[in-house]
Amino acid sequence: MHFFRLFFRCFIFVVLTILTQIGGMAYLLSLFATRVMGMSRFSARILVFLLFYAAATFLANMAAPAFGRVPLSCFAGEGDKMMVRSALYCALNRNYVTPRMRDLVAALSEDMDEKFPGTTTVVLDGNFPFIDGFPLLPHLSHADGRKLDIAFYYKDADGYFVDGVTRSPIGYFAFEQPRAGDEQPCEGRKDIITTRWNFDWLQPFFPSYRIEEQRTGFALQWLSTVGAKQFGLEKIFVEPHLRNALAASGETIRFQGCRAARHDDHIHIQVR
Ligand SMILES: [Zn+2]
Known part of the structure; x- marks a missing residue:
């Protein structure tokens, strides 16, 4: 050959x-x-x-x-309160989580829709179907079924909630930029080995949606209280400036560090 x-x-x-x-x-x-x-x-x-x-x-x-992982379905029906952002995630086998995580996100979606009727919770990358330790790149930690990324809830330029929609077509990389006085632990760093990409050139291509603070804040609070107590949630990653803006609190809400990906385009969660 x-x-x-x-x-x-x-x-x-x-x-x-x-x-x-x-x-x-x-x-x-x-x-x-x-x-x-x-x-x-x-x-x-x-x-x-x-x-x-x-x-x-x-x-x-x-x-x-x-082997301990279940697929989140990409075929969301009429009554479903949760959807995977794109069928691509399922086509690429990136939609697997542990049963505990599946139950958590199902409960979150139900409670979100009960509090804010007509709200669909959108999820992004999960894990691959097999082998603990096999990472779902570029997320190094999505390697055991216990991790899942959840999209923010968005509103349009007029302030109206847009259901089942994200700013970025895949749910990632449309960053909420911090303002001058915001808490920015990574400001000024020039790491060479990092997955904290800013993609400044990409930002103008996204629609002018903004985070819908009520829903996103409620989801963070739900995760750090009900999620932690009833579903074994142990970690939530979101950028400090958003945690502050959304007035979310709880010991499970952490900062992922400056070499990991930015978390002001989505929420990352981990269960036991
Ligand atoms: Zn993640």
Whole structure:
């Protein structure tokens, strides 16, 4: 085999594994299958890979609970109070959490909708289906099913709540910028090894939504009280300037440190 072809295949395997965990294995199996069947057309090989990938994703849905993780559904129905931001999260197998986390976010969503009728709670990256210690990049800690990111609740430029919508189409990287006098523990740092990205160039592309303070503040308070007492929540990450602005308090609300990702575009939670 040509060296470049081998290199290319290794590269694809690594990228698929990093992005989807099981995609790399599905790719290897599809290479094997197309070779056995003597299929050489590019389009046929892509199709075989997609079939293998879909089958692997389906099997992961079935098998993961035996290993302690359950998928959050991307098929939100009429009455559902919780949704995964994009079907992409499920297509990439990034929607797995422990049963305890699933119960917590279901209860949060119900209580949010009861307090603010017509509110859908939007969740983002969870964890991969298998293997403790296998991180869901770029989130190093999302490696055991006990972590989940929750989107902020937003209002439009006129101040009206927008349901099931986030500023960023994937829910990440649309940062709430701190103001001059705000608490900013990382101000002035120039870390080279860091995942605290600012993406300043990206910010103008997002719509001019703002955080809906009532709902987001209530959710933080719920997490640090009911979540901690009844569902074993042990950590909430959100930037200090937002914690202050939303008047959220509780010993579970922490700062993630300056080398970890910014948390003024989403809320990160962890259960026992
Ligand atoms: Zn997170």
